[in-house]
Amino acid sequence: xxxxxxxxxxxxxxxxxxxxxxSRTTIPILTGIKIVAHEDGITLTAxxxxxxxxxxxxxxxxxxxxxxxxTPGSVVLPSKxxxxxxxxxxxxxxxISVNERFITTISSGxxxxxxxxxxxxxxxxxxxxxxDKILSLPSDLLKTMxxxxxxxxxxxxxxxxxxxxxxxxxxxxxxxxATDSHRLTTRKASVESAASLSFDNVVIPGKSLIxxxxxxxxxxxxxxxxxxxxxxxxxxxYILFYSRILDGTYPDTSRIIPQNxxxxxxxxxxxxxxxxxxxxxxxxxxxxxxxxxxxxxxxxVEISSNTPEVGKVTEEVAPSxxxxxxxxxxxxxxxxxxxxxAVDSENIRIGFTGAMSPFIIRPTxxxxxxxxxxxxxxxx
Amino acid sequence: xxxxxxxxxxxxxxxxxxxxxxSRTTIPILTGIKIVAHEDGITLTAxxxxxxxxxxxxxxxxxxxxxxxxTPGSVVLPSKxxxxxxxxxxxxxxxISVNERFITTISSGxxxxxxxxxxxxxxxxxxxxxxDKILSLPSDLLKTMxxxxxxxxxxxxxxxxxxxxxxxxxxxxxxxxATDSHRLTTRKASVESAASLSFDNVVIPGKSLIxxxxxxxxxxxxxxxxxxxxxxxxxxxYILFYSRILDGTYPDTSRIIPQNxxxxxxxxxxxxxxxxxxxxxxxxxxxxxxxxxxxxxxxxVEISSNTPEVGKVTEEVAPSxxxxxxxxxxxxxxxxxxxxxAVDSENIRIGFTGAMSPFIIRPTxxxxxxxxxxxxxxxx
Numbered sequence: 078x079x080x081x082x083x084x085x086x087x088x089x090x091x092x093x094x095x096x097x098x099x100s101r102t103t104i105p106i107l108t109g110i111k112i113v114a115h116e117d118g119i120t121l122t123a124x125x126x127x128x129x130x131x132x133x134x135x136x137x138x139x140x141x142x143x144x145x146x147x148t149p150g151s152v153v154l155p156s157k158x159x160x161x162x163x164x165x166x167x168x169x170x171x172x173i174s175v176n177e178r179f180i181t182t183i184s185s186g187x188x189x190x191x192x193x194x195x196x197x198x199x200x201x202x203x204x205x206x207x208x209d210k211i212l213s214l215p216s217d218l219l220k221t222m223x224x225x226x227x228x229x230x231x232x233x234x235x236x237x238x239x240x241x242x243x244x245x246x247x248x249x250x251x252x253x254x255a256t257d258s259h260r261l262t263t264r265k266a267s268v269e270s271a272a273s274l275s276f277d278n279v280v281i282p283g284k285s286l287i288x289x290x291x292x293x294x295x296x297x298x299x300x301x302x303x304x305x306x307x308x309x310x311x312x313x314x315y316i317l318f319y320s321r322i323l324d325g326t327y328p329d330t331s332r333i334i335p336q337n338x339x340x341x342x343x344x345x346x347x348x349x350x351x352x353x354x355x356x357x358x359x360x361x362x363x364x365x366x367x368x369x370x371x372x373x374x375x376x377x378v379e380i381s382s383n384t385p386e387v388g389k390v391t392e393e394v395a396p397s398x399x400x401x402x403x404x405x406x407x408x409x410x411x412x413x414x415x416x417x418x419a420v421d422s423e424n425i426r427i428g429f430t431g432a433m434s435p436f437i438i439r440p441t442x443x444x445x446x447x448x449x450x451x452x453x454x455x456x457x
Numbered sequence: 458x459x460x461x462x463x464x465x466x467x468x469x470x471x472x473x474x475x476x477x478x479x480s481r482t483t484i485p486i487l488t489g490i491k492i493v494a495h496e497d498g499i500t501l502t503a504x505x506x507x508x509x510x511x512x513x514x515x516x517x518x519x520x521x522x523x524x525x526x527x528t529p530g531s532v533v534l535p536s537k538x539x540x541x542x543x544x545x546x547x548x549x550x551x552x553i554s555v556n557e558r559f560i561t562t563i564s565s566g567x568x569x570x571x572x573x574x575x576x577x578x579x580x581x582x583x584x585x586x587x588x589d590k591i592l593s594l595p596s597d598l599l600k601t602m603x604x605x606x607x608x609x610x611x612x613x614x615x616x617x618x619x620x621x622x623x624x625x626x627x628x629x630x631x632x633x634x635a636t637d638s639h640r641l642t643t644r645k646a647s648v649e650s651a652a653s654l655s656f657d658n659v660v661i662p663g664k665s666l667i668x669x670x671x672x673x674x675x676x677x678x679x680x681x682x683x684x685x686x687x688x689x690x691x692x693x694x695y696i697l698f699y700s701r702i703l704d705g706t707y708p709d710t711s712r713i714i715p716q717n718x719x720x721x722x723x724x725x726x727x728x729x730x731x732x733x734x735x736x737x738x739x740x741x742x743x744x745x746x747x748x749x750x751x752x753x754x755x756x757x758v759e760i761s762s763n764t765p766e767v768g769k770v771t772e773e774v775a776p777s778x779x780x781x782x783x784x785x786x787x788x789x790x791x792x793x794x795x796x797x798x799a800v801d802s803e804n805i806r807i808g809f810t811g812a813m814s815p816f817i818i819r820p821t822x823x824x825x826x827x828x829x830x831x832x833x834x835x836x837x
Contacts, residue, residue, distance in 0.1 A: 162735070191768045390571070
């Protein structure tokens with residue numbers, strides 16, 4: 078194998094696939110990046126047990142010549158060194174060549190590295206995917222949907238299925254649901270797909286989605302998603318992003334969302350978030366980061382917390398409106414902060430149905446987002 | 458105690474003194490910040506076993522009114538909470554008041570905190586300093602001198618005196634020296650002081666200097682330094698910065714600096730640094746981060762390293778000049794990288810006196826800086 082490539086192109090490709098490199102693995106070859114040189118370009122691949130990323134770099138794109146003098150072949154190089162070396166090389170071009178013992182020469186300007194490589198034939202194969210279920214949505218929308226749900230997945234493995242985000246497609250509407258059983262969040266969007274296409278219970282690990290969102294560009298170019306029984310494949314530009322799908326049945330969360338509310342409060346998202354963040358400064362020291370919210374006779378919403386060993390805090394927020402019964406409720410401030418940061422709306426509507434029933438936070442401006450938080454019982 | 462202060466002024470003052478707060482201490486009151494309200498302003502103080510910082514905020518400065526309605530008094534507040542609370546308060550002004558049980562009310566806008574404070578009378582006193590030995594130098598110069606020396610102090614406590622930077626003043630010239638016994642760095646500068654003032658063996662802990670340099674502004678206003686037997690006091694604006702001085706005698710380092718060299722090489726600092734950084738990418742995996750340098754018959758300087766389990770690297774640098782004998786020497790790349798990053802000069806002059814003798818790196822443009830590195834013996 079031999080080729081000469083623009084250093085910037087190689088750096089970008091390494092940065093992308095590196096997100097799938099196992100930092101801890103019992104399979105040494107997975108600490109490497111597989112490089113395959115074809116007649117018309119090169120492919121870089123990295124993989125861990127959950128995700129695999131493949132990036133293709135064509136010889137030329139538009140009027141740019143990115144790669145020259147390709148002799149086809151392949152090698153696996155230690156990703157830790159490959160990335161640092163290429164980033165620090167002095168020239169604009171890099172020449173990579175491999176000998177029969179997989180010793181790889183990387184040269185640029187007056188710098189020459191010889192790295193011990195591995196045989197690419199020992200590298201595991203990526204999943205074969207039949208492209209039957211395809212949907213498309215803009216990259217920036219997918220990125221936003223991930224950001225607005227993934228924070229709510231369970232971080233412990235008590236119920237492994239809850240460490241993923243559940244995807245469901247029905248009538249051209251994609252829904253993402255995440256819950257750690259103390260709070261729940263859903264995000265919906267219309268997407269392009271075959272009219273007949275529908276699925277549910279596609280549960281993608283939260284960690285995979287966080288890595289995917291780092292790879293997605295911040296513009297509205299369309300991303301294709303292919304769903305199979307145990308894999309999802311995301312295609313964007315020259316990148317293929319594979320993630321496994323979690324085994325098991327996601328709980329039916331539709332039933333826990335209350336349909337009627339006894340009180341509805343409309344608040345400025347920013348003002349309310351500021352008050353909750355301050356109230357949680359002291360509460361964080363306590364066990365459960367509990368803050369209390371109640372509607373005062375003078376029409377104000379009061380948020381407070383009390384951590385006897387440190388002190389207490391009282392915040393007032395002026396709501397736009399309060400409809401219904403008085404409210405007096407306690408909850409984990411972190412869940413509220415997460416939810417408010419994920420709401421893309423100037424104002425929010427909170428619906429309560431009782432001191433011990435889950436309450437709902439929605440943007441006032443649209444119906445795409447719903448957060449649900451379970452209150453906690455306190456003695457105060 | 459009670460006063461109302463501009464939130465920005467209070468935040469700045471907390472940020473400054475927080476650098477001296479003990480994160481781990483057996484004296485609980487030292488986790489706090491002492492606030493004293495005087496008739497004409499307030500003083501914040503924090504301290505750990507090595508350094509103490511005091512910041513005064515006057516009631517008014519120029520046409521700005523910073524503090525209003527002062528009732529004198531004092532309290533010690535937990536620094537962890539105080540900083541976060543003040544940073545997140547909603548209003549532009551903050552009112553702080555303390556009751557007789559040291560419970561402190563911090564209010565701003567619609568937010569009110571009650572923090573459990575401590576009695577300021579239990580806070581240790583700062584050292585009393587007689588201002589007999591005073592010198593002055595520009596803040597940015599002092600900051601540069603610290604940056605250019607402090608990296609070379611010992612990080613282990615085997616010889617505690619080497620964890621400090623040694624200061625010496627003679628004939629209006631201030632010298633800073635740091636060494637960890639494998640490399641040494643010196644930085645000199647002319648300063649303003651009484652003609653009769655001179656001192657040596659003033660060894661200031663490296664950690665104190667790092668904190669001091671965070672407090673120093675990036676401009677050329679004059680900083681006053683007061684030296685006593687066991688403390689140094691730095692005065693800048695309304696800040697007093699105290700550090701203890703290390704006990705013991707700093708080794709006489711002047712004798713280990715070779716006066717004659719057998720070979721002198723002049724190189725571009727940036728090009729040479731790039732080559733050493735790349736050569737050390739693989740060497741870092743080895744035990745001592747060793748790279749080899751030799752002068753080739755074709756006039757080039759070759760830098761290489763070999764880490765059998767990973768690979769090897771060869772770099773070429775074209776020197777501006779090579780005078781004297783051929784050189785073949787091995788050294789720790791980290792020491793060279795540290796030295797080159799601290800040289801404010803486009804080109805450097807390296808003087809060698811033999812494969813096992815210390816070598817010297819100096820800027821070509823001035824004489825204020827000298828780095829010395831001990832080579833290592835290798836079998837290669």
